[in-house]
Amino acid sequence: MKHLLRTSASLMLVFCLAFSSLAAGGEKTYTYSLYDAPRKMAIPLTLLPRDKYELIDWAESVRIKLISPISSLDGSMDEKPYDAPVIIKSKMAVMTDALFPHDVHTYWLNCKSCHPGIFVQARGGNEDMTMWNITDGKYCGRCHDRVAFPLRECYRCHLGLNVETTVK
DSSP: OHHHHHHHHHHHHHHHHHHHHHHTTSOOEEEOSTTOOEEEOOOOGGGSOBOTTSOBOHHHHHHTTSOOOOSOTTOOOOSSOOOOOEEEOOSSTTSOOEEEOHHHHHHHOOGGGTTTTTSOSSTTOOTTOOHHHHHTTSGGGGTBTTTBOOTTOGGGTBOSSOHHHHOO
16 A cells, blocks of 8 residues: 555656646756656656557557657667558458558657568568467567557458558
């Protein structure tokens, strides 16, 4: 119980500091690390908007300017990120092809985050990319169902239309 109260008090302090910074109209920095390095004040996760599953809606958090993500921990940036959509052919006749939007992902991440470690960067290079493997935490499943939207939202990737005529 003491730990819960301490955590609640810490969150309230963080909220008050963040709110006073926003109310003042400025962007303040605070020292709160073991190494006394100045950093921007973090926003508590409890204040971020939620989706219909009560998961954090990261895209909405960016849209309303609550957060501004960096593309990598080491600060490296891609010169010009690849932003063209990729059509992933379905391996089953009963399932539509999937549309992978690079632009949404390269907004958050640099290319090295996924290539070549998670995805082979070649057309057809990920032959064993199946929903079974994705739900097992491979490929898209490295983030989705963990920190990105749930895999049960099939319509977010698998489109009801012929994808090839939609993307040109």
